Amino acid sequence: MTDPVILLQILWTGIAMSSYFVLFTVAFALTLKVEKLWNFAQAGLMGIAFYTLYWALNFGKWPVWAGVLASLVLTGAATFILEVWAIDVLRRRRSSSLIFFIFTLIFAQFMAFLLTMLFGTEPETIFPSVMSPVRIVGGVAVSDWDLQAVGLTTGLLLVLYLLIRFTRDGQFMLAVADNGKLAEIYGISAMRAYLLSGLISAVLIVAGIWLYGTRAGVTPDVPTNLILTAVIATLIGGLGRVFMAAMAAVGLALLQSFSILFIASKWQGLLLYAVLFFALLVFPRGIPVWRRRIKAPPPQKAEVAEAGA
Amino acid sequence: MDYLASMGVLIGIYVILATSYNLIIGYGGLNTIAHPIFFALGAYTAALLSIETSLPAVVCIAAGIGVAVVASVALAMTTLRVSGDYLLIASLGFQLGLLQAINNLEFAGGPAGLSNIPMTFAGPARSWIWLVITAAVAALVIWLVRRSMAGPFGRAVRAMRDDEEACAALGRSLFAMKVVIFAVGCGAAGLAGGMYAYYFQYISPEQFSIAQSATILTMVVLGGIGTIWGPIVGAFVLVALPQAITFLQLPSSLVGPLQGLIFTSLVIIFLFLRPHGLVGTRLAGGVH
Numbered sequence: 001m002t003d004p005v006i007l008l009q010i011l012w013t014g015i016a017m018s019s020y021f022v023l024f025t026v027a028f029a030l031t032l033k034v035e036k037l038w039n040f041a042q043a044g045l046m047g048i049a050f051y052t053l054y055w056a057l058n059f060g061k062w063p064v065w066a067g068v069l070a071s072l073v074l075t076g077a078a079t080f081i082l083e084v085w086a087i088d089v090l091r092r093r094r095s096s097s098l099i100f101f102i103f104t105l106i107f108a109q110f111m112a113f114l115l116t117m118l119f120g121t122e123p124e125t126i127f128p129s130v131m132s133p134v135r136i137v138g139g140v141a142v143s144d145w146d147l148q149a150v151g152l153t154t155g156l157l158l159v160l161y162l163l164i165r166f167t168r169d170g171q172f173m174l175a176v177a178d179n180g181k182l183a184e185i186y187g188i189s190a191m192r193a194y195l196l197s198g199l200i201s202a203v204l205i206v207a208g209i210w211l212y213g214t215r216a217g218v219t220p221d222v223p224t225n226l227i228l229t230a231v232i233a234t235l236i237g238g239l240g241r242v243f244m245a246a247m248a249a250v251g252l253a254l255l256q257s258f259s260i261l262f263i264a265s266k267w268q269g270l271l272l273y274a275v276l277f278f279a280l281l282v283f284p285r286g287i288p289v290w291r292r293r294i295k296a297p298p299p300q301k302a303e304v305a306e307a308g309a
Numbered sequence: 310m311d312y313l314a315s316m317g318v319l320i321g322i323y324v325i326l327a328t329s330y331n332l333i334i335g336y337g338g339l340n341t342i343a344h345p346i347f348f349a350l351g352a353y354t355a356a357l358l359s360i361e362t363s364l365p366a367v368v369c370i371a372a373g374i375g376v377a378v379v380a381s382v383a384l385a386m387t388t389l390r391v392s393g394d395y396l397l398i399a400s401l402g403f404q405l406g407l408l409q410a411i412n413n414l415e416f417a418g419g420p421a422g423l424s425n426i427p428m429t430f431a432g433p434a435r436s437w438i439w440l441v442i443t444a445a446v447a448a449l450v451i452w453l454v455r456r457s458m459a460g461p462f463g464r465a466v467r468a469m470r471d472d473e474e475a476c477a478a479l480g481r482s483l484f485a486m487k488v489v490i491f492a493v494g495c496g497a498a499g500l501a502g503g504m505y506a507y508y509f510q511y512i513s514p515e516q517f518s519i520a521q522s523a524t525i526l527t528m529v530v531l532g533g534i535g536t537i538w539g540p541i542v543g544a545f546v547l548v549a550l551p552q553a554i555t556f557l558q559l560p561s562s563l564v565g566p567l568q569g570l571i572f573t574s575l576v577i578i579f580l581f582l583r584p585h586g587l588v589g590t591r592l593a594g595g596v597h
Binding site for chain 2: 038086089093095097098099101102103105106107109110112113114116117120224228231232235266267269270273274276277280281
């Protein structure tokens with residue numbers, strides 16, 4: 001079991017499998033950062049995204065691009081409706097975090113029941129087969145799905161980074177995340193930032209569910225389990241640190257992958273909750289990150305003279 | 310008629326659950342959603358003891374309460390130093406982790422659950438006897454919560470909920486109060502679990518999932534958090550209304566999801582039309 005090739009295989013598969021966890025986690029962490037909202041409704045959005053893809057490609061016989069576009073449009077529209085006609089209403093009422101929690105959780109449950117009525121409880125996949133061509137690289141099996149997953153996730157995270165770092169809307173999102181009221185005084189629309197973060201999350205959710213649904217079966221209950229993993233990774237990464245949350249998601253996926261060397265697969269799920277519990281007790285603000293201290297510049301001569309006067 | 314009695318028992322059990330949960334979240338201000346796991350611990354302990362031993366039902370249910378109290382104290386001792394959203398998530402992790410463990414334990418029946426729980430009060434009047442017992446126990450729990458919250462301890466608990474620092478400045482041990490509130494509330498959930506297992510004679514992990522957390526939380530908040538009557542009204546409305554469709558002769562595969570749809574729709578409607586709860590005031594609990 002300690003053969004380096006086997007370890008490498010577990011490492012690669014773990015990284016590839018972490019892709020959808022990363023996308024769901026970043027979607028969840030971004031909404032939490034900008035809107036200060038534990039948005040469990042994203043589980044419902046995952047359901048909408050998946051079953052739109054499933055219906056379009058299997059019943060509608062649409063081309064892949066049209067299915068993906070339909071999924072993006074419907075998930076984005078649902079996000080918009082949720083933001084404008086539900087979450088913003090609660091926000092204007094100054095509802096407590098408990099009310100937001102109930103609403104988002106109940107919305108996720110509502111979607112699960114609705115999808116159960118429409119599509120049943122049988123696991124479904126986006127394509128009839130989840131097999132994908134495999135090549136051997138240095139003794140490690142690398143499938144097309146693995147490459148697609150790693151490539152798509154890396155690309156989307158890069159775009160998100162550039163959007164946040166170099167665009168006005170990205171900077172406005174950060175400003176609203178830091179202090180929404182102050183940002184509004186400076187003329188930044190908080191609602192626009194909330195909507196943008198919601199829509200970015202919708203794109204990440206569609207990408208994540210695409211990867212998940214082309215690899216494994218989905219039932220209406222699956223999104224709730226997926227969102228819980230995102231919550232755990234977000235907490236471990238530290239609230240407000242979106243890319244650290246993504247790293248935490250990779251770490252959790254690797255921990256689960258390597259745990260097969262030590263524990264039975266049926267206990268792997270428990271491992272996640274144990275990590276969550278440990279992280280909350282030991283690092284309630286997330287795993288601390290080392291940051292280089294920035295020294296204050298020495299006072300200018302004029303300032304010294306002023307202080308002396 | 311037996312169906313009505315059966316629904317009455319279910320409402321009674323939910324009244325116990327919602328009232329005890331209201332003690333924790335409404336009066337104590339402890340944002341935890343792990344109540345169903347203590348319900349599960351009570352149910353599984355009572356069920357396993359009744360299957361494996363010939364102990365009387367009262368003893369098995371009392372053991373269920375004991376296990377729920379011990380588990381709640383263990384959770385409280387470790388997590389009550391975090392609060393707010395963190396406590397919410399920690400309790401969620403505790404619940405799902407323990408459920409995952411129950412799901413994997415063979416002696417607890419695994420995902421299939423336990424179905425061979427011995428019958429108590431056999432005969433045609435069984436459901437009615439259980440209805441009387443459940444109603445009496447629910448009334449007792451309501452009375453105890455009402456009485457304890459009306460006295461000096463209740464005032465101290467509400468003061469802690471409203472302003473922890475001011476309450477601590479008066480010399481109260483907040484931690485001890487939190488642990489007591491948590492243990493009493495969870496013990497009552499264990500009691501409800503024991504009764505549920507004995508009456509319905511079947512329990513499985515999925516009955517205590519996150520959906521159950523949402524159900525009990527919703528009963529409390531939509532009924533009126535921090536009030537005595539709120540959780541009772543919430544339990545009645547949210548158990549009884551979705552049951553109405555069982556009279557429509559729909560296929561069994563549709564009934565479950567449709568009941569869930571009705572339940573969640575009611576919650577969403579009430580959340581926006583009556584944000585302070587059906588019997589709550591705008592001030593009670595301060596969570597609107």
